[in-house]
Every structure is written in structure tokens, then in C-alpha cells.
Amino acid sequence: MQDWEVVIGLEIHAQLTTHTKIFSGSPIAYGAEPNSQANLLDLGMPGQLPVLNKAVIPKAIRFGLAVGANIGRRSVFDRKNYFYPDLPKGYQTSQFTYPIVEDGGSLDIEVDGQTRRIGITRAHLEEDAGKSIHDAFPGMTGVDLNRAGTPLLEIVSEPDMRSAQEAVAYARKMHELVQFLDICDGNMQEGSFRVDSNVSIHKPGTPFGTRAELKNINSFRFIEQAIEFEIERQIEIVESGGEVIQETRLYDPERNETRSMREKEEANDYRYFPCPDLLPVVIEQTDIDQEARAMPELPDAKRVRYQENWGLSQEDAQMLTASRAMADYFETLVDLTGEAKKAANWVMGDLSKALNQDGLTIDRSPVSAKMLAGLMARVDDGTISGKMAKQVFAAMWAGEGHADDVIEAKGLKQITDEGAIGEMVDRVLAEHPDQVAAYQAGQEKMLGFFVGQVMKASKGQANPAQVNAVLKARLAQA
Amino acid sequence: MHNLSLKTLSERLQSRELTSVALTQHFLDRIARFDGELNAFVTVTPELALEMAQAADAKLDRGEGHRLTGIPVAHKDIFCTLDVKTSCGSKMLNNFLSPYDAAVVEKLKSLDMPMLGKTNMDEFAMGSSTESSYYGRTLNPWDHRAVPGGSSGGSAAAVAAGLAPVATGSDTGGSIRQPAAFCGISGIKPTYGAVSRYGMIAYASSFDQGGPMARSAEDAAWLLEAMAGLDERDSTSVALASTDYSRDLSRSVQGMKVGVPEEYFSEGLEADVAETVQQAIGELEKLGAEIVRIHLPNKDLAVSSYYVLAPAEASSNLSRFDGVRYGHRCEAPKDLNDLYTRSRSEGFGDEVKRRIMVGTYVLSEGYYDAYYRKAQKLRRLVRDDFVKAFEQCDLIVGPVAPSVAFDIGEKTDDPVSMYLADLYTIPVNLAGLPAMSIPAGFARGRPVGLHIVGPYFEEHKILQLAHQYQQVTDWHHAVATDYR
Structure with a gap:
């Protein structure tokens, strides 16, 4: 039938x-x-x-x-x-x-x-x-x-x-x-x-x-x-x-x-x-012409632009255009930082999670696009690590001020001093001779272990990229 | 004092040889003396009137105020008046104290014109005799066996009997002009849109228009000036180039082209009325007006068109009287339907019910095209007739009604004959034109009106012709013996 x-x-x-x-x-x-x-x-x-x-x-x-x-x-x-x-x-x-x-x-x-x-x-x-x-x-x-x-x-x-x-x-x-x-x-x-x-x-x-x-x-x-x-x-x-x-x-x-x-x-x-x-x-x-001129960019057009100009995935573009307020927030953030993908990750990640938790819409976000851009800039210039940034964001969300204020107040500045990082690396390598041997025997994945140990020793404040680089250099020498 | 012109009253008030309190009291006394029998008023407001008169006097003492300040006025009970019963002639609104003033009422209040009260009318302005009022019929001051006309019969009778120097009325199909004619006074229906409808209880919105009812053309011009003008609260209100309706009163009508529609003197018009109107036209000719024969071929379509369109609008306009928020509510309704049915059945009179049913019918699915749409087309034809006619003349004159005031009860059992009483006035409402009735003599002891119709927004020209006619005639000074 x-x-x-x-x-x-x-x-x-x-x-x-x-x-x-x-x-x-x-x-x-x-x-x-x-x-x-x-x-x-x-x-x-x-x-x-x-x-x-x-x-x-x-x-x-x-x-x-x-x-x-x-x-x-x-x-x-x-x-x-x-x-x-x-x-x-x-x-x-x-x-x-x-x-x-x-x-x-x-x-x-x-x-x-x-x-x-x-x-x-x-x-x-x-x-x-x-x-x-x-x-x-x-x-x-x-x-x-x-x-x-x-x-x-x-x-x-x-x-x-x-x-x-x-x-x-x-x-x-x-x-x-x-x-x-x-x-x-x-x-x-x-x-x-x-x-x-x-x-x-x-x-x-x-x-x-x-x-x-x-x-x-x-x-x-x-x-x-x-x-x-x-x-x-x-x-x-x-x-x-x-x-x-x-x-x-x-x-x-x-x-x-x-x-x-x-x-x-x-x-x-x-x-x-x-x-x-x-x-x-x-x-x-x-009257019609006037409205045509004032017509905002519509969601379909935005999604195409996000994908074509900014290289975002279709799913991301979809999520970021879920509301006009969301798209406006995101676009402001991109304008301020020039980093579409990182901006997208922030908006869809920590920001969305916080909004959901507090039952807020994005236009009521306690962290404005400008404030978030300030935080992203500190990650970008290496002042803080990505991990620290999450902590700073949480503090900003709680109303503790702008990124710089929070970083200052919490003493969260990243350790970027080559000498200091070198000392910590040396100490970690000295404490773990077996792992060093294993690495040198070809187990390169041990690198992550060392990075973790150094970060732990630095209470998370060491610049991870630098830690990585120093570790690789020292292990190659040893 | 009750037969003086507004101009004379104004001069005496301004010079302070007369106080507004004394003048107002004089009219209140006359109302007390005559209105028990005449029944021109539904509500008399002596305290309010005197209070307003005192305020007017205070202003006049200081040399302030307008030329109408201190002159009392009566309002047709179709105009909403703050904290004063506004019944519209209906049982439905017997308990209704309006929470606000109509635009017209507001305007006249702002000029400190004491309000004497609210005048009787056909229920919801549906009628031509003031017999359909819940508050009893009003008598014609000229002959107590006759109706005063309607629906503004209370205002017409009040002015004719000297119970008010001037009154407001409303005209949907002739409701100012026909009672003005029947009672021997001067009444003008302005161009649709000239006077705000805000606060004037709607009967048929696309026709309804408020206007003055007075003892002379000059008095009408004075009051109209105070009533007219743009009101943002009425979307159909029009910004007028001028509201100085007196500007041409004293100008000669020499050379003015006055059209006389041949169709208006055909069968159905009583011979003695026709004769009186022809005599009046003769006077106009003597004044130097040039009489031209014109044609309004679609005249006979007007009544049919009107009695489809007006009831259609009325059926919708009167839906709000449902017993839910204000107005009459039946005792102990058993459910919603019962509340509606009984409240409306008890609250409305027969003529109102008749028009609601007609209106409901002509708008019903399957009948809309045959009735409502066709009637709209006829309306355009009637309007086009006038537009064409005014290419040949400045004004149009003719009879206001086919007869003089008919006897009380004469037409109450025959609605169609009642409807035909408005056959000359209705076309003007279909077209939205301004038109006036002025007294032009008597037939069988009852007044006859002369109808003057003008092009859109040319009230001043109508009033000019009317005033010039009243300079050489005395009909407008005539007062019924009992009310002198």
C-alpha cells in the first residue's frame, strides 16, 4: 500500500x-x-x-x-x-x-x-x-x-x-x-x-x-x-x-x-x-528602499561568511549564529582580536558553558566581548597560559574585574624566564632518571610526562611552549 | 434672552452687562419649566452648568476668554461626557458614566461653555424621529403632535424651544439636518473628517459626523469653528486649511452658481414642501445667485446603499455592548452565551436590533459581494454624481426631507417609510460632503428646511449663502407661540 x-x-x-x-x-x-x-x-x-x-x-x-x-x-x-x-x-x-x-x-x-x-x-x-x-x-x-x-x-x-x-x-x-x-x-x-x-x-x-x-x-x-x-x-x-x-x-x-x-x-x-x-x-x-538599506546581514549569509572568510566549520558557524546577540558578540570579538577560530572556541566553550550554568542569554553576559578580547590578548602575548586563562575567565565571570586586574591580583603571571624554566627542567630530569632513559631509548611520548612534571613544579605558571622547547633541547643533549 | 443670537449674547457677556451664571440659570429655568413635557433632555446637569458658568464669569471678569465663553450649550447624548451619564438614547447605557470627554465636549469645555445637559436622540442615532429613544419621545415645539425629527431630535427641539442657545448634534444619514428642518432651526453637517469623532459613540463610522445645531447660520458658524479641527486621536480627522467659518458670511452671493437637482423635485416630495423650497430658491435668485439645473441621477440608489453599509458598520460597532465591562447586564446569566444574548436582547431596542441583524446578514459569507460590496460601488456612484455636479455649480440646494415633521407614531410601524424620510440627506453622507438645513418657511404650520450642499471643506460657502438668505428672511427668527 x-x-x-x-x-x-x-x-x-x-x-x-x-x-x-x-x-x-x-x-x-x-x-x-x-x-x-x-x-x-x-x-x-x-x-x-x-x-x-x-x-x-x-x-x-x-x-x-x-x-x-x-x-x-x-x-x-x-x-x-x-x-x-x-x-x-x-x-x-x-x-x-x-x-x-x-x-x-x-x-x-x-x-x-x-x-x-x-x-x-x-x-x-x-x-x-x-x-x-x-x-x-x-x-x-x-x-x-x-x-x-x-x-x-x-x-x-x-x-x-x-x-x-x-x-x-x-x-x-x-x-x-x-x-x-x-x-x-x-x-x-x-x-x-x-x-x-x-x-x-x-x-x-x-x-x-x-x-x-x-x-x-x-x-x-x-x-x-x-x-x-x-x-x-x-x-x-x-x-x-x-x-x-x-x-x-x-x-x-x-x-x-x-x-x-x-x-x-x-x-x-x-x-x-x-x-x-x-x-x-x-x-x-x-519606505521600502530605506528598510532594504537598513537590512541586517541574515543568518544564512553570516554562516557562509564565517566558513569562507574565517575558515570555521559549518557546525561552528551554525552555533555562532544561533541568535543575533550571539553573532554580534562573536563578530565583535573577532574584530577586536583578529582571531576567528580562537574567538569561536571561547564563545562556544567557556562563555557558553558559563551562560548555560547561570541561565543567562549572551546579551546579559557579565564578561563583555571587549573584556574577553582583553583576556585573549594576554594569552596571545604569553602573559598567561591557556589553562590560566580559564581560571582568569572564571574570576572575570564572578565579577573580579578585567583580565589584567585578575592576573595581577592572583599573581598568575606566566614564568617565561629561560633560566628559571631551565632550572626546573634540570631538577625534574634529575629526579626521573629511568624516564629519561626510556625517552632516550625512543619512547618520545615520555615528553608529555616531563612537561606535566615541570608545570606541576611551576604551579602551572611556566610557559608550556618554553617548557617544551627547553625539555627537548636538554633531553637531546643528555 | 433665550432668543438672542450668539453674537449678542457674546457682546453682553464680554461687556459684563450679562453674567454667564444668569444666562445659564435662565436656560436651566426654561428647561425646568418646559422639558417635563417636551423631553428634549435625557440628563440635565444644573450643578455642573452653574459651576462652569462661574468659571466663565471669572475669566470674563479678568477680560479673558473666547467669544463663546460663558454661552451655555447642550450636547447630544451621543457625545461622551466625563462623569455624566452618556446613554446614546439606549437602555444599554442607562448606567454608563463616561470616564472621559469626547473631543467636541473637551473643546467646548476648554472655551468655558457651560454644559446644560445631554439631549435626547434615537437609540444609537438610529432613527429619524427620536421615537426610538429608551428615554421616551421628544415633542416638536411647533406642534406637540409631531416628531422633532431625528436622530438629533432632542438638540433640535431644545434650540427651537429656547432651552439652549446652541447644541451639538451628529449626522450619519441626516440626523442634524432633518431635525433642524423639522424644528425650524439651522444645523450643519460638516465635511467628513472636519470634526473629530473621538468620544462620539459610533453608529456608522464612515458616515458619522458631529456638527452644530443653532438658531441661525451665523450661530452655527461660530459653534462649528469651536468644534472643528484636526485631532490625532481620530485617524479620519483632517487637517483643515481654515476653521474660520464666518469669513464669508457677509459677502454677497451675487453670481454664485446654485445648482438645483431636477431629481429632487420628483415624486415623493410633498407639494407644499416643494413649493416652499421653490420660494426659497426664488429668494436666492433675488440675492443674485445664478440658479442652474443639475442632475444627480443616482439619487435613488443612495438609500439602498446606505441601509446596507450603515447597518454593516453598526453591527460591528455595537458588538462592544456585550454586558461584560460596562452597560446593561442581564440578571444571573447562566453561561457566557446567555450573558450575551439576554444582555443585548434586553439592552437594545427594536430598531437597533433590526439594523444589527441587517448588518450581520449583509456581511455574512456568501452575501458580502451581493450586498456590502455592491453597496460600496453605489456609494462611489453617488459621490461621483456630486463631483460632476460641482463642476457646474458652487452649491446645491433642494429639500431636506420629503415632508414636514410627521405625526408621532405615524411611521414607527413602517421602518422603510421612516428610512425614506432621509432620502435627500443620505446621499450627502455617502459622499462625505458638508450640508446644511436652514428654515425656509412653513407648510401646514410645520417648519420646512432648505438643504444647502457644498463641495468638500466649503462649509464657509454654505454658511455664506445661508447667512445671506437669513439677512433677507425672518424664518430663522420664528419661535413657536408656547416658547416665546
Whole structure:
């Protein structure tokens, strides 16, 4: 029997990084007291009128350009009408017929070494709804309108993905892109980046099957699990003669299953029509040109440059572009030191480890790129050894100051005096005549043993390269 | 004192021979005396009015203030007024104290115009007779058997009866002009965008426009000047080149081309109204205006277009009245759906429900193209008619309504005949043009209005023609016997 083909399209809601809401002057900050960030407009008071926050326009244009889409030169806000307590006006202001980002866009993803191009149907601006709180007041529902009116860019993909892995690769890539473009902070826990998946199955060559929508899943791992579960569920239904129904399903990560939401979605007719309170958004070519000029280097381009110009491996380039902040940090470090590979090792090694341990993002690192460059310079000029540098880094991380301060305070200066090193070498060789004999009999790997002994004798402060050189010379003479 | 022009009141206030407190008290006394029967007001605010009058007097004593300072005003209950009940004529908002002032209210407050109260209106401005108000019907001061028109019937009756020197109104399909005509006063609907809609409870947002209702064209010009201007809080508000609407009042209309649309004198227009309007046009000719015949061929499409588009917008605009955050909420709802259904069923009257249902229907999937989209096309045709007409004339004149004020109860069971009462005013709202009604005589003892329509942002020209007409006629000075 022919296999089932999975068809997945994603709708991603990216919260745009603005200071105020899309149609009101209320601030946007996560976690504020309920309804403390809702003004008269957000409360849906009679007579209140929306005024577009123009800061969202360049962000949407930037996104459109980054994915190669056509920019809607005259986009129109529509009202999507439905009743819900967390929707104070009884309609959501969105863009239906004329979105700000039109067709033509795409994103390349890589799964199992294969590159696939995923089409982007459109992206439109809209306002978020508030939150209904069902568990705070016995027998009642609370409504928090702080989130109502938060600006969103809803990015709709073509149904081009054929597996949960592809869907997650696309979602991750989009997540990375919106952060690089500086239009969304990407915080999935706080709901700044929400992924809805439309999943269906069919036999290749036949029309698409009925899709189910998996909503509001807040981690990539859960997206993958939810889609996997949903595919199995649909195959089971169809193979046992049933029919998939079009519905919205919620994923329960604890049970690893999807469950049908209330059926309220089904018969909804949103009665879209142009919002008479808002003017169409007219975008001039100059607006587009301006965003094109300000377009930051995108992650794919960075990865190519890291590999071609700086000789980094593909894996390293991938890791160093995991976020814009990471790439910015790394590039600053390279600029300051001129040492791409060493910089990469620091960022991916000690720095990443420390960040992980303290649960920090790189933009909050207590050791700035400039400070780390100062430390690398001391290794480079031989003041300290690589091993000592790790110790210095730990001290810098703990807030003990710049590299030079730490080196000074801890007396960590490397011993580079030829005479002093010579004395230590002589002493070690004298204490280990058997090993010297073995070395001279051809066991050259004994060299490491001697280096270790000398370093130990110097309490780690001897310059290892010098130790090496002196040892070799003395052993050759002896 | 209640029949004096704003200009005279202003002079007496500025010279301090009259205090704002005395003037305000005079109108409050008249409201107390007459409004029990007339019912022009939903809410009277005597304490607030006198407090504001005192503040106005203090300013005037110091030689400060604007020419409108100290002159009381009544606001249509569609404008939000801080801490004062703002009902929009509905049970839905019977308990609603607005937490803020509408832009128009704010502007007039900043000029220290004491607010007398809030005037009655058709519920959510949906109606042409002020009979659909939850707060009872308002009588026409000229004939208590007649409606005052609507939806700004309370403001029209208040000004006509001398209960307020001037009032605000709003006009979505004729709601300033038709009651102005029915009550024999002067009311102007400005160009869409001239007066901020911020704080004016929305009925049909792409049509709604606030404006003044006054005893004369000059008074209307004065108040409009204070109401108009760019407001960043209303995205459809327009930066105006000038708000000096009085600038051309005293200029002659000699040589002005006044268009008379042939279609406006066809069947449906009552003969005595037609005759009165023709006489008024004769006066304009005597003033030196050149009368030109014009055509507005798509006039008959306007009412159909309007009664698709306005309800469509209304159905969405009124969704916020859901019983969740403010306004009427039903007793003991058993679930969310029950809360919505009963709160709205109890809170809204029949005409509002009718328009919400029509609006919901025309926007529904499968009907949108047949109704909403088609109505938008008609709207463009109607607008294009006017654009073409204004290539041949400076202003257009005609009747405001097909009849004089009809009797109370006459049309309440026949919504379509009520809708047709706005057949001359609606096209202007579809096009977003400025237009005015001024008193032009009487038929069967009830006032007849003359409709003057102008090109975009040429309110000053409309007011010029109106004022010049009022220099040679006395209709605007007429006051119903009981209210002299």
C-alpha cells in the first residue's frame, strides 16, 4: 500500500517589539498587574478610536524583504467579528484582503542534509486579544486586557512541509529570522512567538486531506511531538474507515496527545469588512528602499561568511549564529582580536558553558566581548597560559574585574624566564632518571610526562611552549 | 434672552452687562419649566452648568476668554461626557458614566461653555424621529403632535424651544439636518473628517459626523469653528486649511452658481414642501445667485446603499455592548452565551436590533459581494454624481426631507417609510460632503428646511449663502407661540 503523505502549513504569530500597542498608547510589558496596561481604547469604551502605531510598518516591511515577498503598497485593516470576553470591541482588527506582506516569499530549511524551500503565503498585521483567566475566581472567569492590542505579525506558510521535522526546522528558522531582523524578541514562554500547525494527510497525487489546527504550542519540542501525535491520530482514523474533521486541537504535553477544543470555531463566520476607523496603510518605494538599506546581514549569509572568510566549520558557524546577540558578540570579538577560530572556541566553550550554568542569554553576559578580547590578548602575548586563562575567565565571570586586574591580583603571571624554566627542567630530569632513559631509548611520548612534571613544579605558571622547547633541547643533549 | 443670537449674547457677556451664571440659570429655568413635557433632555446637569458658568464669569471678569465663553450649550447624548451619564438614547447605557470627554465636549469645555445637559436622540442615532429613544419621545415645539425629527431630535427641539442657545448634534444619514428642518432651526453637517469623532459613540463610522445645531447660520458658524479641527486621536480627522467659518458670511452671493437637482423635485416630495423650497430658491435668485439645473441621477440608489453599509458598520460597532465591562447586564446569566444574548436582547431596542441583524446578514459569507460590496460601488456612484455636479455649480440646494415633521407614531410601524424620510440627506453622507438645513418657511404650520450642499471643506460657502438668505428672511427668527 502506498504511504501517507503528511502536509503541514504553519501560522506563526510574532509579537512585534514596540513600546506601545498597535492601536493605543498603552505600554506593552509582560507580567504586569492584570488590566494595568489597558486604557480606554483597550477596554473597548464607547467612542474610542484606534490610531495606528506607525512603528509596526517598517518592521513588517523588513520581514517581507527578508523573505523576498512582495510588499503590499496599500494594505487595509479589516475587522474580524466575533464575541468573546477577552475581545473587548467584539472584533479583532486584522488584515484580511490586503495584507502588508503579500505573496512571493519563502524560507529555505535544511533537514537531513536536504535543503527545501518553504513558501510564505502572506504576513499581516493584527492586534492580539486579551486573556481569559478561568482558574482565579471560583465560578467566574477573569479577563486581563493587558495583552489586548499587542501588535502581531501573523506569518502564514504554504502547506509545503512534509514532516514534523520540517515543520520544526521551518519554525526554528523563522524564530531565528525574526530575532535577527529585530522585529520580535522570540520569547516563546511569554507568548511572543506562537506557532499554530495545520496538519493533514493524504495519498500523493490525491487532493489534500481535511486539516486539523494545533494551536498555541510554546516549544519546538512540543510542536514536533504534537504533530507526530496528530499524524498518527489521523492515519489511524482514516485507516479504520473514519473521517478527519476540521477542528482546532490543543496539545497536552503531559499526556503527549492532542485534544479537540470546544467546537465554537466550526461555524464561525467572521464577517470581515474594512475597518472604517483606520486609513489604508500606503507604503512608498522610499519606505521600502530605506528598510532594504537598513537590512541586517541574515543568518544564512553570516554562516557562509564565517566558513569562507574565517575558515570555521559549518557546525561552528551554525552555533555562532544561533541568535543575533550571539553573532554580534562573536563578530565583535573577532574584530577586536583578529582571531576567528580562537574567538569561536571561547564563545562556544567557556562563555557558553558559563551562560548555560547561570541561565543567562549572551546579551546579559557579565564578561563583555571587549573584556574577553582583553583576556585573549594576554594569552596571545604569553602573559598567561591557556589553562590560566580559564581560571582568569572564571574570576572575570564572578565579577573580579578585567583580565589584567585578575592576573595581577592572583599573581598568575606566566614564568617565561629561560633560566628559571631551565632550572626546573634540570631538577625534574634529575629526579626521573629511568624516564629519561626510556625517552632516550625512543619512547618520545615520555615528553608529555616531563612537561606535566615541570608545570606541576611551576604551579602551572611556566610557559608550556618554553617548557617544551627547553625539555627537548636538554633531553637531546643528555 | 433665550432668543438672542450668539453674537449678542457674546457682546453682553464680554461687556459684563450679562453674567454667564444668569444666562445659564435662565436656560436651566426654561428647561425646568418646559422639558417635563417636551423631553428634549435625557440628563440635565444644573450643578455642573452653574459651576462652569462661574468659571466663565471669572475669566470674563479678568477680560479673558473666547467669544463663546460663558454661552451655555447642550450636547447630544451621543457625545461622551466625563462623569455624566452618556446613554446614546439606549437602555444599554442607562448606567454608563463616561470616564472621559469626547473631543467636541473637551473643546467646548476648554472655551468655558457651560454644559446644560445631554439631549435626547434615537437609540444609537438610529432613527429619524427620536421615537426610538429608551428615554421616551421628544415633542416638536411647533406642534406637540409631531416628531422633532431625528436622530438629533432632542438638540433640535431644545434650540427651537429656547432651552439652549446652541447644541451639538451628529449626522450619519441626516440626523442634524432633518431635525433642524423639522424644528425650524439651522444645523450643519460638516465635511467628513472636519470634526473629530473621538468620544462620539459610533453608529456608522464612515458616515458619522458631529456638527452644530443653532438658531441661525451665523450661530452655527461660530459653534462649528469651536468644534472643528484636526485631532490625532481620530485617524479620519483632517487637517483643515481654515476653521474660520464666518469669513464669508457677509459677502454677497451675487453670481454664485446654485445648482438645483431636477431629481429632487420628483415624486415623493410633498407639494407644499416643494413649493416652499421653490420660494426659497426664488429668494436666492433675488440675492443674485445664478440658479442652474443639475442632475444627480443616482439619487435613488443612495438609500439602498446606505441601509446596507450603515447597518454593516453598526453591527460591528455595537458588538462592544456585550454586558461584560460596562452597560446593561442581564440578571444571573447562566453561561457566557446567555450573558450575551439576554444582555443585548434586553439592552437594545427594536430598531437597533433590526439594523444589527441587517448588518450581520449583509456581511455574512456568501452575501458580502451581493450586498456590502455592491453597496460600496453605489456609494462611489453617488459621490461621483456630486463631483460632476460641482463642476457646474458652487452649491446645491433642494429639500431636506420629503415632508414636514410627521405625526408621532405615524411611521414607527413602517421602518422603510421612516428610512425614506432621509432620502435627500443620505446621499450627502455617502459622499462625505458638508450640508446644511436652514428654515425656509412653513407648510401646514410645520417648519420646512432648505438643504444647502457644498463641495468638500466649503462649509464657509454654505454658511455664506445661508447667512445671506437669513439677512433677507425672518424664518430663522420664528419661535413657536408656547416658547416665546
